[in-house]
Amino acid sequence: MKRRTFLSASSLASSATFLSSQTKPMDSKVRRVGLIGCGWYGKCDLFRLIQVSPVNVVSLCDVDKRMLEQAAELVATRQASKKKPRTYADYRQMLKERDLDLVLVATPDHWHALPTIEALQAGMDVYVQKPISVDIVEGQAMLAAARKYKRVVQVGTQRRSTPHLVEARDRILREGKLGTIGLVEIYCYYHMRARSNPPDTAPPEYLDYEMWTGPAPMRPYNELVHPRSWRAFMEYGNGIVGDMCIHMLDMVRWMLDLGWPASVSSAGGILVEKNSKANITDTQTATFDFGNLKVVWQHRTWGHPPDPQYPWGATFYGDKGTLKASVFSYDFIPVDKNAPKIHQDVTYELEQYPEDKTEDRLEKHVAPAIRAHMRDFLAAIDQRSKPVADIEQGHISTASCILANLSLQLGRTLKWDPVKHRVIGDEEANRLLARPYRRPWVHPDPAKI
Numbered sequence: 001m002k003r004r005t006f007l008s009a010s011s012l013a014s015s016a017t018f019l020s021s022q023t024k025p026m027d028s029k030v031r032r033v034g035l036i037g038c039g040w041y042g043k044c045d046l047f048r049l050i051q052v053s054p055v056n057v058v059s060l061c062d063v064d065k066r067m068l069e070q071a072a073e074l075v076a077t078r079q080a081s082k083k084k085p086r087t088y089a090d091y092r093q094m095l096k097e098r099d100l101d102l103v104l105v106a107t108p109d110h111w112h113a114l115p116t117i118e119a120l121q122a123g124m125d126v127y128v129q130k131p132i133s134v135d136i137v138e139g140q141a142m143l144a145a146a147r148k149y150k151r152v153v154q155v156g157t158q159r160r161s162t163p164h165l166v167e168a169r170d171r172i173l174r175e176g177k178l179g180t181i182g183l184v185e186i187y188c189y190y191h192m193r194a195r196s197n198p199p200d201t202a203p204p205e206y207l208d209y210e211m212w213t214g215p216a217p218m219r220p221y222n223e224l225v226h227p228r229s230w231r232a233f234m235e236y237g238n239g240i241v242g243d244m245c246i247h248m249l250d251m252v253r254w255m256l257d258l259g260w261p262a263s264v265s266s267a268g269g270i271l272v273e274k275n276s277k278a279n280i281t282d283t284q285t286a287t288f289d290f291g292n293l294k295v296v297w298q299h300r301t302w303g304h305p306p307d308p309q310y311p312w313g314a315t316f317y318g319d320k321g322t323l324k325a326s327v328f329s330y331d332f333i334p335v336d337k338n339a340p341k342i343h344q345d346v347t348y349e350l351e352q353y354p355e356d357k358t359e360d361r362l363e364k365h366v367a368p369a370i371r372a373h374m375r376d377f378l379a380a381i382d383q384r385s386k387p388v389a390d391i392e393q394g395h396i397s398t399a400s401c402i403l404a405n406l407s408l409q410l411g412r413t414l415k416w417d418p419v420k421h422r423v424i425g426d427e428e429a430n431r432l433l434a435r436p437y438r439r440p441w442v443h444p445d446p447a448k449i
Helices: 009-022 038-050 067-078 089-094 112-123 138-147 163-173 207-211 238-255 367-385 391-410
Strands: 032-038 055-060 086-088 102-105 125-128 153-155 183-189 263-270 283-289 292-301 312-318 320-326 329-334 343-345 414-415
Touching: 032 038, 032 089, 038 067, 038 102, 055 067, 055 089, 067 086, 086 089, 089 112, 089 183, 089 320, 102 112, 112 138, 125 367, 138 391, 153 367, 163 238, 163 320, 163 329, 163 343, 163 367, 183 238, 183 367, 238 283, 238 292, 238 312, 238 391, 263 391, 292 391, 391 414
Parallel strands: 032 055, 032 102, 055 086, 102 125, 125 153, 183 292
Antiparallel strands: 183 312, 263 283, 263 414, 283 292, 312 320, 320 329, 329 343
16 A cells, blocks of 8 residues: 655654754864774664764774775775775774774674773773673673763664664654553564574684684684674574674663663563574564553564564554654554554655765665764764663663563573662672673773773
8 A cells, every 4th residue: 555644844844943953064183983893783883983983994903804905995995085995803902093083893792891891991982882781780881981081882773773663663652642551561572583504614714713712712713603693502692682683672772761671571582493503593572661651572584574564563542543663664553544644754864965876785774873973972972972872772672672582592581770880689690790801801890990
């Protein structure tokens, strides 16, 4: 069916106000930038930053020589100076130069904490990809470092800067069109879990696999691990809950102004796709209890989604209507059949930023959100204020998802004390809040930051 769009003038004005506030000229100062992790999303984030600010990309770091060299060549074509950045195989050597204003951290999840903390200690502001950490104590330490060293940290949960989702929050939720909301369903039905079972091999000569593994447990090298498919293994992340749930949970928390859940429960496992080396769940539900509001997650990496137009998103249920929201669109369906429905699609910016048309593997629908997220980050740096996805918000969303996996592992509901940062009455669970680090890497301690 052809769907009509019902948008009031005030709704359009709200969207325009958001966009204009996000596109005002930045400070003319040319910021010196470094990138740690030069894979798919590292380059995606960096190129969006280059599009919105006159930055000078000084240095790049990666443990994959081929990926690093390719990124250096691409950056030289994209930045205004046409200079090729310096390259490093060890982030510690890059940060030791002390010649950067801000650092982007886009490594696999198990490498987020240590580079972020060291960059903050070196006086740099940081944009770190989500989830911020692989365990909860790492996240505590990152937050403690940001506050101690008075640095700005933006987390890559860019739903908070997605124009049509800002509009949905302002014109549907904040205007009360849903009435009382008692349930939000968040979900992902993408078939994104690795299904193959290749043999273990020696790592390629261009990859420093010892450094790539870092503080994580050492596994035999497998082509699933690098690049990108490392998410198939819990050793390096937190599965699909840590990858996709955090985006939607964070979006819901931001839209409804929610803090920590009082408790988290989860169930699931590898129920269907049993033949792959992947050790993350193919089916999982989780309930985040916010008192009078329940937020329920579900993912399946098999079968069909209930709504093909919303395979990854959130559905808000109120007594006056329902709101569906995703990276591609939102739909408001009122209970009153005489009231108008509202539909809005993502806004692309392909003509304003023609590089988007040809950039390899770019999620074109997400590029405008990343640009807005970068502008917000830069504005926060100028004002020395908290950005929209401040490290504390990233920590709450990340830790909540980690609690879901711990609940699944332990087989029970976990009640959370956000002041003490402990699971209430469950010492077994508290012992799992920090993962063991492989030597010689040392797990960060929030109390010693």
